[in-house]
Amino acid sequence: MTMPEAQPLEGRPLNAEPLAVDPPVLRVANLAKSYDLPTSLLSRIARRGDKATLRALDGVELQLNRGEILALVGESGSGKSTLAKILVGSTAATAGEIEYHGAPMPARRGKDDSRRIQMVFQDPYSSLNPRLTVGAMLRELLVLHSIVPAKQVREESKRLLNLVGLEEDALDAYPSQFSGGQRQRIAIARALAVRPDILIADEPVSALDVSVQATVLDLFATLRRDLGLSILFVAHNLAVVQHLSDRVAVMYLGRIVEVAETAELFRNPRHPYTRALIDSIPRMSAGSVTEAFQLEGEPPSPFDVPSGCRFNPRCPYAVDACRTTDPVLETVAPAHLSACIRASELTELAVARV
Ligand SMILES: Nc1ncnc2c1ncn2[C@@H]1O[C@H](COP(=O)(O)OP(=O)(O)O)[C@@H](O)[C@H]1O
Ligand SMILES: [Mg+2]
The missing domain is CATH 3.40.50.300 (P-loop containing nucleotide triphosphate hydrolases)
Structure with missing residues (x-):
């Protein structure tokens, strides 16, 4: 594979996007992977139709x-x-x-x-x-x-x-x-x-x-x-x-739901699922344990991805809109992306719980 040539600066409109000096070594967009499986194999899991589609990846951005x-x-x-x-x-x-x-x-x-x-x-x-x-x-x-x-x-x-x-x-x-x-x-x-x-x-x-x-x-x-x-x-x-x-990407049911620099992610998680993962890490000293955030509901099935936000059935912060709106990964702070429509409220919610 040949590397892309550097673009000349002259002739570029002033409002052009900044030059990508160092493009990511890998980038994926909208990546999906599904498996069509005959229900004879999986009827007990899927319980519908003559084919079941398992969505292993569903719109991955990374x-x-x-x-x-x-x-x-x-x-x-x-x-x-x-x-x-x-x-x-x-x-x-x-x-x-x-x-x-x-x-x-x-x-x-x-x-x-x-x-x-x-x-x-x-x-x-x-x-x-x-x-x-x-x-x-x-x-x-x-x-x-x-x-x-x-x-x-x-x-x-x-x-x-x-x-x-x-x-x-x-x-x-x-x-x-x-x-x-x-x-x-x-x-x-x-x-x-x-x-x-x-x-x-x-x-x-x-x-x-x-x-x-x-x-x-x-x-x-x-x-x-x-x-x-x-x-x-x-x-x-x-x-x-x-x-x-350096950075962490958090995946839930076939999609990236949060990405941030590691320290920022631990300090300021902006997706309830990330918060649950952080809270599930055993702490050494009892003094550092805050009220643990419990994941609710059953582990999800990639045969039957919930509508709206895929995390909503297990999310203690879910509101009605979460059952209908499928959130996209958006910038919530510098270099920090979250796919939660309540991301901006989460800091307050976390404080309110303690
Ligand atoms: N070859 C395959 N055929 C059918 N289903 C698969 C196959 N590979 C993975 N899966 C399913 O895709 C989902 C994601 O699997 P995987 O990528 O191995 O997850 P993880 O590595 O996060 O544990 C699972 O539900 C798994 O059963
Ligand atoms: Mg694995």
Whole structure:
């Protein structure tokens, strides 16, 4: 893919939009993914028609900026992995646009576009080939993508292990010989081997012991700093990303409902769902516990997305308009977007409850 040329300043109308000096590395608009499933399989879940449509993603708006760590957070089933798979190109969207460095991503990606967006999965046990040594696995990739000349492959492999904090002797070992945290480091080295500029990490620490989670989180921070990677870090738990991410995007039932810088999001959540996620984080000291905001109602079903605001059946702040108006993601403060028609009142509502 070629990068867009810089536009000349002359001849631009004075009221033109500011020049996008650095377009987002990835941007999606109106992204949708639905699955049509026969009711024979799912009649008990859907209970209607001869086909049930599951809306895994439904109008996703999101951008990943160059060199940032953006967290994508939401409860299980909200569509995070589906979005991750569409971004790396392993699943096709049903509708919507994807831009890569400001230009439309081709529906069929070339080898180079695929190389530049790499994924790290939750489960390092099943994502590594048990029959290949770490060295053989890295060699295969380095050769296939012509990353370095053949005689430099071993040196390059050592450099990759170094990057992820592993010793060189790991090259001759098999995945089964490593701990969970080390395997995740190997999976990260594999993703880095082809020199991506974007890393999509789908719950990369969720399967790890709590004691090693922090060290792997640190690795992501180091890689962003040293390699300038742009990282989309998927998590189901806000606490995991609080100290890692620059920004947080909150997903609910197939849509992004709030985006803000991390500190701002924690300090000043402007969507009731985000507030519920923050309140569900266990606090260390009893003194810091405010009245917990309880999520009401059943977890949502993507077969039957509520009309109006999709969160309204569980929202303690819902008013009549919330049952009819489907809110769009709008700016509520600088660099802070929320899809709630009561976003501007939420600060007062939160205070009033305490
Ligand atoms: N291949 C598939 N076929 C049918 N439904 C799917 C498929 N993949 C995901 N889904 C459904 O899409 C919804 C979102 O799933 P997913 O993206 O995995 O959510 P998350 O990663 O946030 O837990 C879920 O209801 C899930 O059951
Ligand atoms: Mg998932």
